[in-house]
Amino acid sequence: MKVLMRGNEAMAEAAIRAGCRCYFCYPITPQGELVEYMARHLPRHGGVFLQAESEVAAINMVYGAAAAGARTMTSSSSPGISLKMEGISYLAGARLPAVIVNVMRAGPGLGNIAPAQGDYFQATKGGGHGDYRLIVLAPSTVQEAAELVMLAFDLSDRYRVPAMILADGMLGQMMEPVELPEPILPQMIPPKPWALTGAKDRAPNVVSSFDLDPYRFREILRALWEIYREIERNEVRWEEYETGDAELVLVAYGTMGRICRTVVRQARREGLRVGLFRPITLWPFPSEPLRELSHRVPVLLTVELSAGQMWEDVRLAVEGRAKTPFYGELGGVVPTPDEILSEVKRYVRG
Amino acid sequence: MSVVEAKVPAGFVPVYTRPKSLSEKRFTYCPGCHHGIITRLVAEAIDELGIQERTVGIAPVGCAVFLYEFFRCDFAQAAHGRACAVATGIKRANPDLIVFTYQGDGDLAAIGAAETIHAANRGENITVIFVNNQIYGMTGGEMAPTTLPGMRTVTTPEGRDVRITGYPLRMSEMLAQLDGPAYITRQAVFDVRHVQMARKAIVKAFKNQIEGKGFSLVEIVAACPTNLHIPPVEASRWVTEQALKYFPLGDLKVRD
Amino acid sequence: METGIVFAGFGGQGILLAGKVLARAAMEEGFEVTWLPSYGPEMRGGTANCTVVIADEPVGSPIVDTPWILVAMNGPSLERFSPRVAKGGLIIVNASLVSQKVERADVRILLIPLNDIAQELGEPRCANMVALGATVRGLGLFSLDPVLVAMEEELGTRGREKLVEVNRQALLRGYSFLNALR
């Protein structure tokens, strides 16, 4: 059955259905409805809803709940995610699974509350300190937002790597019909023998990212990077739309991805052979399929609500095999399909 | 939008004019919000002490974020909760400036609690205006550390349960325990008499800074009619009947 | 087919609800649909608006530059959005509150005394549903039936039968009003 839901609410409901029973937050626009939904619904499922005194506290509560073995989540928007970055680095270092939702708004600084995609670098390149990666999932519809929240919990538990949902203000605020995923059963959550449950009949467990011995720490990180390589092999996700005969392919994710779908339809109606490549996992980035595409498509036009961040990964993947121009908007301005289409027409003719 | 000042007919003396240190910009607060009164009181104090040209304000993140548009003096906009740290930096860099912060209860007492306590403890020679409206106004009415027990907010839909989220935080009482601060007082603006008292306290808090006395904080128990979902008049009554039970008015520390 | 509808007015006029009811009805009728509200302190200024996009393919942008229908519940909304309405589109003006003229010859304009009708029906808050009734007729994509159902579901039925009934009347009144234009 389809229901009409806001992106923020659908993500909250999906988290509950994924078995999240500990949620910690600090209010910020434009993800307020996620917080409110959790406040109303999570306690009814026997879960913990707690508003922390800051984002710094909230992410460290997540660290605690994850260490105790719970499925746990926090959500915020750009300025608040910056504050969470220290804690996220600690989660990554201590190998704790957790889900972090970033409903992006325009920055830097206080910026404004309009939708933007300026936190791509922060999410995918390690906004906190040290050698780590986050699994980063970028939904472009409310339906996908719900599904990716479920997936984020699964991947995070499976690899013991924190996962981030990178959404934006538009997706958080808008309502769309959604078919909510079925709730998982508790036995579907993998066992967590490393969790802090009390050292009864076993040696004590320690959750830590601290190691003074560089050689030993190197081995820990090498093992971690082995897991990152495994994630890169197994978990790359993307969508292609009308790329078969395309002379130009738009590369866009999230909100920009859905808008570019409209651009493709309009372009096709005008006889232009345009397609869309939409990364769903931003890390691991779908470099391979993009590289494939660059062998047969002469122009890959990246479109972002930023000054060009994912663009760098596109160029790294393509390595000069195709033209890789960029089109973006700043400050929370969302370009219209028409504006993007006229940019497209600079490169292809019908 | 600009505000049109009424022409004063000959023979009449204006007794209520726009403070010099306020700009033409119309306040963006909701109708009946106590922020409007408090913002004006700060401007009046700056006028009275003649310090407009050497005053620097720090705007918080909260409904008062637009302060830099309302005042005709230099302003910095700080990250959420960090106003006292930013004020410290400005004051230390140039002690001749008169530096004040203007912060909500979420800003000052939740996310910024550490900065506030440590600025107070250092006896930082700054002036802090603390608007305690028991709610996060700007983000749409979430619980603040000052929210009253049982009070319904969007994050305490069943009312604040002190067993889960603790008790209203009495920041001024806590700060008054420290050796650093010179002046900590709690005021309100729900009627004319209290507005006058609050005005005096704000003037004193600025005067302390001019005289080098150190950290001065004026807490003002205020109402946010929008998130209380009641008309302004009732909101004022709510302050007197509910909020003051937890936040009694008066001086908590005066070092002369 | 992709049609944008903008509802705009004061906060408290039920702008967001009207949009939601329409979106819900469209969903039940099998259309692709998005609903996007104005959000944040923008609403503090006392204005509210929302955009509904109804389409037969997945909706790209939930923002529309040129809405096919504008419902202007007050003067400032008319001023702000009327220049953007698509040629041949429809502007529904709340004649109870708006006195200024619409300076467009290339769109259809429907003046409805929304508040007066709501007052007549004994429920001042149902002006939004009168507007929605007219919108549905102007849209011509589906009948009023799914809208009546969606309204009932949005309002919640328990203990609110009277409210639902008044809103039903309001929708019907709005729906029949467009006859005047045809």
Ligand SMILES: Cc1ncc(C[n+]2csc(CCOP(=O)(O)OP(=O)(O)O)c2C)c(N)n1
């Ligand atoms: C780091 C960070 N977290 C959260 C926010 C969102 N935010 C904006 S204002 C605000 C709280 C405002 O409450 P308060 O300080 O009490 O001020 P009021 O609006 O009530 O005057 C919050 C949490 C933000 N801008 N930055």
Ligand code: SF4
């Ligand atoms: S939301 Fe509350 S605190 Fe903010 S301006 Fe409105 S009444 Fe004042």
Ligand SMILES: [Mg+2]
């Ligand atoms: Mg407050």
